[in-house]
Amino acid sequence: xxxxxxxxxxxxxxxxxxxxxxxxxxxxxxxxxxxxxxxxxxxxxxxxxxxxxxxxxxxxxxxxxxxxxxxxxxxxxxxxxxxxxxxxxxxxxxxxxxxxxxxxxxxxxxxxxxxxxxxxxxxxxxxxxxxxxxxxxxxxxxxxxxxxxxxxxxx
Numbered sequence: 001x002x003x004x005x006x007x008x009x010x011x012x013x014x015x016x017x018x019x020x021x022x023x024x025x026x027x028x029x030x031x032x033x034x035x036x037x038x039x040x041x042x043x044x045x046x047x048x049x050x051x052x053x054x055x056x057x058x059x060x061x062x063x064x065x066x067x068x069x070x071x072x073x074x075x076x077x078x079x080x081x082x083x084x085x086x087x088x089x090x091x092x093x094x095x096x097x098x099x100x101x102x103x104x105x106x107x108x109x110x111x112x113x114x115x116x117x118x119x120x121x122x123x124x125x126x127x128x129x130x131x132x133x134x135x136x137x138x139x140x141x142x143x144x145x146x147x148x149x150x151x152x153x154x155x
Contacts, residue, residue, distance in 0.1 A: 007030050007031075007040065008044065008049075010029070011030055011037065011040055011041060012044070012049070013153070015053075016151065017150070023037055056149060059112050064112045064113060064114055065115070066118065066119060066140065066141075067140075067141040068110075068112075068113070068119050068141065069108060069109070069110055069138070069139040070109040070126075070136060070137070071105040071108060071136070072105065072109065072133060072136055073106050073134045073135040074106050074132050074133050075132060075134055077106075081131075084130065085107070085130050086098075088129045088130050089109070095109050095111050096110050097110035098110075
């Protein structure tokens with residue numbers, strides 16, 4: 001983990017809430033002048049702490065009303081197979097997250113689509129492009145109770 005102090009954590013908290021804040025406003029809120037604040041942000045960007053700045057889109061307002069968590073099991077665990085899975089997942093924009101997990105399931109995917117037909121298309125593409133899947137099962141989100149990109153950064 002990169003070395004950060006309290007000011008870095010304050011800056012990150014502000015940027016996580018609104019990455020479009022002007023440097024002057026961030027600097028004022030953390031008690032720095034503009035140049036040192038800007039240098040801290042640049043250092044965190046160069047160090048990979050800040051990966052990128054993006055706009056967060058409300059999926060429902062753009063017609064993506066269905067979120068599905070897909071559990072994937074396989075008996076294949078070779079590096080070549082994992083690389084193929086990673087390539088396929090990366091090429092499917094509807095899959096926003098993929099985690100390799102411990103337990104009785106190997107991978108967990110987060111899929112966001114307009115409707116069941118959209119999920120069916122993704123499901124068929126996934127099983128056609130990735131060999132040796134032993135189980136692909138879906139958990140349909142009924143209601144989003146919390147959605148955040150904000151991380152709680154330890155001191």
